[in-house]
Amino acid sequence: MPSTAPAFSPNVAVVHTVADLRAQVGAWRKAGKSVALVPTMGALHAGHVALMEAARRQADMVVLSIFVNPTQFAPTEDLSRYPRTLEADLAKAQGAGVALAFVPSAADMYPDGFCTTISLAGPALGLETDFRPTHFAGVATVVAKLLIQVAPDIALFGEKDYQQLAVVSQLARDIDLPVTIQGVQTVREADGLALSSRNVYLSPTERATAPVLHRALTQAAKAIAEGAQPAAAVETARVQVTAAGFALDYLELRHARTLAPVASVTEGPLRLLVAARIGTTRLIDNIPVPL
Numbered sequence: 157m158p159s160t161a162p163a164f165s166p167n168v169a170v171v172h173t174v175a176d177l178r179a180q181v182g183a184w185r186k187a188g189k190s191v192a193l194v195p196t197m198g199a200l201h202a203g204h205v206a207l208m209e210a211a212r213r214q215a216d217m218v219v220l221s222i223f224v225n226p227t228q229f230a231p232t233e234d235l236s237r238y239p240r241t242l243e244a245d246l247a248k249a250q251g252a253g254v255a256l257a258f259v260p261s262a263a264d265m266y267p268d269g270f271c272t273t274i275s276l277a278g279p280a281l282g283l284e285t286d287f288r289p290t291h292f293a294g295v296a297t298v299v300a301k302l303l304i305q306v307a308p309d310i311a312l313f314g315e316k317d318y319q320q321l322a323v324v325s326q327l328a329r330d331i332d333l334p335v336t337i338q339g340v341q342t343v344r345e346a347d348g349l350a351l352s353s354r355n356v357y358l359s360p361t362e363r364a365t366a367p368v369l370h371r372a373l374t375q376a377a378k379a380i381a382e383g384a385q386p387a388a389a390v391e392t393a394r395v396q397v398t399a400a401g402f403a404l405d406y407l408e409l410r411h412a413r414t415l416a417p418v419a420s421v422t423e424g425p426l427r428l429l430v431a432a433r434i435g436t437t438r439l440i441d442n443i444p445v446p447l
């Protein structure tokens with residue numbers, strides 16, 4: 157792959173079918189180009205822009221996929237109200253140097269009779285799965301399809317969805333997908349709130365409360381790094397989040413790669429992960445413990 161990207165920003169072409177996608181990627185491959193994939197559900201924000209820019213630095217051609225994947229939403233979740241902002245997304249993609257946007261329909265991705273899903277374990281167990289039991293099967297299935305459809309050299313995912321990144325990395329390793337899965341650091345508002353397409357759901361009061369998540373994680377990580385008992389530091393963070401008005405799904409200290417529970421800092425590298433609801437919005441966040 158080239159170490160620097162060409163200095164031009166091509167117009168973003170949009171394709172809707174796998175056949176058109178493959179024709180374009182095939183032409184690039186014939187010309188010796190490397191390819192990166194940034195899979196998204198649209199509603200792009202600065203976190204996605206960081207992914208696209210990181211992709212652009214590492215590959216000749218960047219494919220952005222935009223698909224609000226129905227199979228990763230439970231019937232009770234926000235599929236119908238999930239923000240859809242295609243024109244603004246394409247403008248951001250163009251600014252970030254994306255060459256091709258793949259915007260399939262649900263019927264293209266899941267044609268009549270589709271009945272295969274990917275069964276997961278390891279980093280998919282617990283955390284999100286305790287609250288969204290079908291979520292990662294939907295994510296893994298669509299990501300596997302996208303990785304096979306695009307066949308990129310590298311695919312980039314935000315660390316904000318840290319368990320998703322661990323699940324996708326494990327998936328690619330386990331089924332020998334010839335792709336490098338790369339995590340990109342979470343982009344945050346000035347007050348620490350992790351950027352998320354779901355932040356638009358927050359009322360002004362909820363928005364003012366939301367940075368508590370990052371603050372609680374940061375204080376717990378610092379305390380653990382300075383020698384506090386992990387269990388006590390985690391409990392303090394849970395109390396802090398709940399006292400601010402969140403309904404806590406989980407706040408856990410885990411092994412950073414396997415996501416298995418850990419009892420001591422010697423089992424590191426470590427990651428603190430949280431999911432909590434405020435009003436009708438569910439937010440997640442995570443940070444490393446600097447040991």
Ligand code: PAF
Pocket residue numbers: 195196197223225228295298299317320
């Ligand atoms: O992180 C997301 O936006 C989605 O879960 C993904 C990876 C695009 C799969 O639908």
